[in-house]
Amino acid sequence: MPLDWIWGLIGGLTIGSAAAFYLLVNGRVMGASGIIGGLVDRSGWSTWAERAAFLAGLVLVPLLMRPFLSEAPDTHITGNIAAIIAAGLLVGVGTRLANGCTSGHGVCGISRLSLRGIGATVFYLMAGGLAVIVFRHFLEVI
Amino acid sequence: MLRIFTASIAGGLFGAGLLISGMTDTVKVQGWLDIFGAWDPTLAFVMGGAILPMIFAWQIANRRARAVLGTAIPASPGSEIDRNLVIGSVLFGAGWGLVGLCPGPAMASITWGGSGGLLFMLAMLTGMYVAPLVRSRLTLMSSALS
Numbered sequence: 460m461p462l463d464w465i466w467g468l469i470g471g472l473t474i475g476s477a478a479a480f481y482l483l484v485n486g487r488v489m490g491a492s493g494i495i496g497g498l499v500d501r502s503g504w505s506t507w508a509e510r511a512a513f514l515a516g517l518v519l520v521p522l523l524m525r526p527f528l529s530e531a532p533d534t535h536i537t538g539n540i541a542a543i544i545a546a547g548l549l550v551g552v553g554t555r556l557a558n559g560c561t562s563g564h565g566v567c568g569i570s571r572l573s574l575r576g577i578g579a580t581v582f583y584l585m586a587g588g589l590a591v592i593v594f595r596h597f598l599e600v601i
Numbered sequence: 602m603l604r605i606f607t608a609s610i611a612g613g614l615f616g617a618g619l620l621i622s623g624m625t626d627t628v629k630v631q632g633w634l635d636i637f638g639a640w641d642p643t644l645a646f647v648m649g650g651a652i653l654p655m656i657f658a659w660q661i662a663n664r665r666a667r668a669v670l671g672t673a674i675p676a677s678p679g680s681e682i683d684r685n686l687v688i689g690s691v692l693f694g695a696g697w698g699l700v701g702l703c704p705g706p707a708m709a710s711i712t713w714g715g716s717g718g719l720l721f722m723l724a725m726l727t728g729m730y731v732a733p734l735v736r737s738r739l740t741l742m743s744s745a746l747s
Contacts, residue, residue: 463629474622475653482658484611484668485670487675499730514612521620521710534715536714536717536721550702551725553694556739570655586692590634590696591698
C-alpha cells in the first residue's frame with residue numbers, strides 16, 4: 460500500500476502525543492509492558508486504578524473506532540498455536556526482565572537518549588529480525 | 602479521580618495511534634523485521650513519528666520537577682546495560698518476531714484478534730507472572746558462576 464507510511468507517521472505522532480500527555484500530565488512513563496506487568500505481579504498495585512484506566516482506554520478506543528474505518532482491522536495472527544504460546548511467554552518474560560518493550564524502551568527511552576532504551580531496542584530488533592529469518596525462511600513455520 | 606480520567610485519555614490515544622499506524626497488524630510488524638523478504642518500512646515511520654513529540658515532552662519535563670497532576674517526573678533509570686536488559690530484550694524480540702505482537706498492540710487489538718489474540722494475551726500474562734521468578738533464578742545462577 461503506497462499510503463501506509465503516511466498512516467504510519469500519523470499513527471506514530473498520535474502514539475507519541477499519548478506518551479507526552481501521560482508524562483507531562485500524569486507524570487508516568489508510557490510503557491505498555493510496565494503498565495500491564497505491574498498489575499500482573501502486583502509490583503504496581505498502589506497505582507492499579509490509573510493502570511486499569513489506561514488499559515481501558517487502550518482497549519475501548521480502538522474498538523469504538525472500528526466502524527469508522529474503510530476496512531475492518533485484522534491482526535492476521537498466525538494459526539500456529541505452539542508459536543502463539545511460545546511468543547506470548549517470550550514477550551511476557553522478556554519485557555518484564557528488560558523492564559520495557561517497544562513503547563517504554565523504544566518510544567520513551569530513545570527520545571530521552573537513554574542508553575538503556577537504545578540498547579534494549581538494538582537487542583530486541585536484532586532478535587526479532589533473526590526470529591523472522593529462522594522461523595519464516597528456514598523452518599517455514601510462520 | 603482526575604488522574605484516572607487522564608490515564609484513560611492517554612491509553613485511548615495510544616490505542617488510536619496503534620490502530621491508525623497499522624501496528625496491530627502482525628503482517629506489517631513482521632514485514633519490517635523481515636529484511637530478506639518483502640521489507641515493509643512502515644514501522645520506522647511509526648517509531649520516528651512517536652519519538653518526535655516525546656523529544657519535546659522530555660525537554661519540558663526535565664525543566665519541571667513535577668507533572669501537571671503533582672507526580673514527580675520519573676527519574677532516569679540510569680545508563681547501565683545490564684544482564685537482565687540484554688537477556689530480556691533478546692527474549693522479547695524473539696517472541697515479537699515469531700508472532701508480530703508486542704504488549705501494546707496485543708492489548709489494543711484484543712477485541713478483534715480472535716482466539717489467537719486471546720491465547721497470545723494469556724501466554725503473555727503468564728510470562729509476566731513468572732518473570733520475577735525467572736529474574737531471581739538468573740541472579741542465583743550468576744552469583745553461583747562468579
